[in-house]
Amino acid sequence: MNYNMKEIAKLANVSQPTVSRVINGNTNVNPELRKRVLQVIESVGFQPNRAAQTLKNQNSFLIGVSVTSISNPYFMDLIESIEYEARSIGYNIILHNCENNILIEQNNLKNFIARQVDGVIIVPESDENLEILDKYKIPTVIITHVHSNFNSISISHEKGGALAADYFIRKGVQHFLYIGQGPYGKDLKLEGYKNELYANGLNFIESNYLHHPTETNNSIQLEKVIHTYIKDHLDTIFIPSLIENKDKGHSNVGVLCGNDIIAIQFITMASKYHLILNVHYHLIGFDDTILAKSYRFSSIRHPIHEMSTHSIKLLMELVSRRITSKNAITLNPLLIERS
Amino acid sequence: MNYNMKEIAKLANVSQPTVSRVINGNTNVNPELRKRVLQVIESVGFQPNRAAQTLKNQNSFLIGVSVTSISNPYFMDLIESIEYEARSIGYNIILHNCENNILIEQNNLKNFIARQVDGVIIVPESDENLEILDKYKIPTVIITHVHSNFNSISISHEKGGALAADYFIRKGVQHFLYIGQGPYGKDLKLEGYKNELYANGLNFIESNYLHHPTETNNSIQLEKVIHTYIKDHLDTIFIPSLIENKDKGHSNVGVLCGNDIIAIQFITMASKYHLILNVHYHLIGFDDTILAKSYRFSSIRHPIHEMSTHSIKLLMELVSRRITSKNAITLNPLLIERS
DNA sequence: ATGAAAGCGCTAACAA
DNA sequence: TTGTTAGCGCTTTCAT
Numbered sequence: 001m002n003y004n005m006k007e008i009a010k011l012a013n014v015s016q017p018t019v020s021r022v023i024n025g026n027t028n029v030n031p032e033l034r035k036r037v038l039q040v041i042e043s044v045g046f047q048p049n050r051a052a053q054t055l056k057n058q059n060s061f062l063i064g065v066s067v068t069s070i071s072n073p074y075f076m077d078l079i080e081s082i083e084y085e086a087r088s089i090g091y092n093i094i095l096h097n098c099e100n101n102i103l104i105e106q107n108n109l110k111n112f113i114a115r116q117v118d119g120v121i122i123v124p125e126s127d128e129n130l131e132i133l134d135k136y137k138i139p140t141v142i143i144t145h146v147h148s149n150f151n152s153i154s155i156s157h158e159k160g161g162a163l164a165a166d167y168f169i170r171k172g173v174q175h176f177l178y179i180g181q182g183p184y185g186k187d188l189k190l191e192g193y194k195n196e197l198y199a200n201g202l203n204f205i206e207s208n209y210l211h212h213p214t215e216t217n218n219s220i221q222l223e224k225v226i227h228t229y230i231k232d233h234l235d236t237i238f239i240p241s242l243i244e245n246k247d248k249g250h251s252n253v254g255v256l257c258g259n260d261i262i263a264i265q266f267i268t269m270a271s272k273y274h275l276i277l278n279v280h281y282h283l284i285g286f287d288d289t290i291l292a293k294s295y296r297f298s299s300i301r302h303p304i305h306e307m308s309t310h311s312i313k314l315l316m317e318l319v320s321r322r323i324t325s326k327n328a329i330t331l332n333p334l335l336i337e338r339s
Numbered sequence: 340m341n342y343n344m345k346e347i348a349k350l351a352n353v354s355q356p357t358v359s360r361v362i363n364g365n366t367n368v369n370p371e372l373r374k375r376v377l378q379v380i381e382s383v384g385f386q387p388n389r390a391a392q393t394l395k396n397q398n399s400f401l402i403g404v405s406v407t408s409i410s411n412p413y414f415m416d417l418i419e420s421i422e423y424e425a426r427s428i429g430y431n432i433i434l435h436n437c438e439n440n441i442l443i444e445q446n447n448l449k450n451f452i453a454r455q456v457d458g459v460i461i462v463p464e465s466d467e468n469l470e471i472l473d474k475y476k477i478p479t480v481i482i483t484h485v486h487s488n489f490n491s492i493s494i495s496h497e498k499g500g501a502l503a504a505d506y507f508i509r510k511g512v513q514h515f516l517y518i519g520q521g522p523y524g525k526d527l528k529l530e531g532y533k534n535e536l537y538a539n540g541l542n543f544i545e546s547n548y549l550h551h552p553t554e555t556n557n558s559i560q561l562e563k564v565i566h567t568y569i570k571d572h573l574d575t576i577f578i579p580s581l582i583e584n585k586d587k588g589h590s591n592v593g594v595l596c597g598n599d600i601i602a603i604q605f606i607t608m609a610s611k612y613h614l615i616l617n618v619h620y621h622l623i624g625f626d627d628t629i630l631a632k633s634y635r636f637s638s639i640r641h642p643i644h645e646m647s648t649h650s651i652k653l654l655m656e657l658v659s660r661r662i663t664s665k666n667a668i669t670l671n672p673l674l675i676e677r678s
Numbered sequence: 679a680t681g682a683a684a685g686c687g688c689t690a691a692c693a694a
Numbered sequence: 695t696t697g698t699t700a701g702c703g704c705t706t707t708c709a710t
Contacts, residue, residue, distance in 0.1 A: 391687035
């Protein structure tokens with residue numbers, strides 16, 4: 001059982017508000033009383049009740065963190081980083097996973113409101129629920145998405161694609177592949193990749209864009225697409241390319257994958273045909289997760305630490321009402337080269 | 340801005356305690372008033388202030404979760420699972436990482452106390468800090484460690500080792516390797532592994548126990564040890580073993596690794612000598628993380644979901660003072676076979 | 679510089 | 695069944 005200020009006051013032979021003043025660093029306190037109070041606090045290990053403080057002060061020093069999935073190495077790094085940043089400025093995080101479910105996300109956000117969180121950092125599942133935060137005027141920073149009504153931190157996917165293109169060009173790549181995350185459609189990574197190729201007078205062949213055959217994000221299906229591509233181009237690209245470039249020791253095929261998991265799917269499929277990374281093909285993944293580290297392939301890293309730093313900083317500026325405009329911060333990714 | 344009960348009461352033309360009664364499901368409320376109140380609550384989207392409830396009720400519906408590291412796929416799965424279990428019974432988690440630092444852990448636990456958490460689930464960095472929880476009589480469940488003064492959920496590492504031994508025996512393995520996580524010392528996984536071999540009339544050769552050469556947990560050093568072992572036994576074990584068993588299509592070497600990361604180190608080193616998984620050697624990792632899934636090697640899985648279920652259940656029993664004895668629950672791991 | 683008193687939003691004992 | 699009242703632990707006037 002924890003003490004309260006009244007008990008501390010009695011033990012130190014002062015009034016309860018004096019204890020409050022000591023704890024809050026109010027200067028109008030006799031140094032001697034201050035010492036006495038601090039001694040008692042120290043000896044019994046008193047911790048002021050945060051719930052009472054929240055009630056009285058109308059702020060909780062709590063940040064609601066909502067993500068669409070926890071067991072994704074990318075979000076986990078993000079959560080770790082946010083927890084660290086929050087802790088270092090005296091805030092705590094309440095973590096919620098919405099499991100990619102809009103209804104759960106809605107409940108979670110309502111819960112944040114009930115908990116009196118000072119702000120929310122969210123990787124949103126949908127736009128609808130964000131209105132709840134708007135309605136209650138909760139300072140909010142959105143991560144990964146850009147939304148005109150909210151502050152946001154995001155990454156330039158185009159820049160990531162361009163970075164990959166640059167790397168491949170440096171390596172003398174002539175055959176540029178791209179394997180996307182979703183079904184066919186607008187893909188900023190691909191845009192950046194293509195544009196950088198064009199800017200260098202190179203061409204991207206549309207049939208080298210592999211993607212899910214359907215709307216459903218089934219990874220088995222993508223694996224089949226990859227498998228078929230490799231099989232069909234074994235004798236036309238992969239093997240000849242290596243032979244042509246045998247003086248360099250590596251081929252001129254470059255594969256950019258929308259994320260690290262896809263990258264591993266490619267590596268696995270390629271190995272079935274005895275194609276070896278950095279010999280028969282160059283490869284770059286996205287997100288630079290533990291997978292890229294352990295498989296030792298290059299990957300585009302999102303500056304997670306920078307993202308969380310900016311998120312918290314931006315959130316704090318909103319909480320303290322130092323800014324009221326809507327900021328959309330875009331950060332640049334960087335290429336982690338591994339050979 | 341959120342409403343409060345007083346405002347709801349005014350809008351519904353009832354007294355404020357009536358609003359409280361409606362919200363808390365008190366039956367002594369005129370159905371008509373109840374309806375009126377619920378309508379107002381619904382229309383303005385009122386959420387009772389949790390801080391006030393915490394202050395009044397002396398419980399927070401908050402669970403403090405402290406781990407030694409977040410960015411570890413194993414803990415990440417655990418956190419996700421705990422968040423899910425807590426949420427499904429109306430609790431929230433406050434997440435803290437202690438970064439393997441005793442001082443940070445101490446501050447985090449004090450913070451839990453200030454936050455009035457109803458209970459703590461902790462992967463402890465040290466025993467000392469646990470005394471804080473004991474002192475304040477915070478219901479606590481320890482995960483992974485067993486401690487006589489606390490309730491705990493842990494995994495039988497011996498059983499994991501035995502499971503691996505059984506699998507290897509089934510596969511006809513004759514050369515049993517073990518690569519431990521730490522420097523040389525007591526290792527329950529190894530104990531279970533050996534004992535199961537002995538129980539089957541088999542022998543474990545001590546020189547087949549690879550480990551860090553020093554106290555420092557430097558993974559580069561372990562990699563060198565692995566590398567040296569493979570090089571030295573290439574012609575005496577790995578190659579001959581495959582030749583002897585070429586009718587079966589795979590050798591009779593079995594490698595058990597203390598965790599999945601070590602497993603990948605072995606696979607990587609082995610591939611330098613063109614040794615292929617499930618051909619030149621059988622391998623089992625520990626923890627069944629995303630690494631094992633993507634590299635497709637077998638791994639001993641800890642029943643993470645079961646762990647979190649038991650943790651929350653046990654914690655709730657402590658919170659409600661239904662139990663006061665100290666329980667040490669040991670769960671059995673299971674082998675996920677991948678070929 | 680210090681203490682007495684009010685009130686943050688809620689629940690529960692009590693009175694009506 | 696309903697409203698009045700006190701109080702959870704804290705901060706902050708307001709007197710002194």
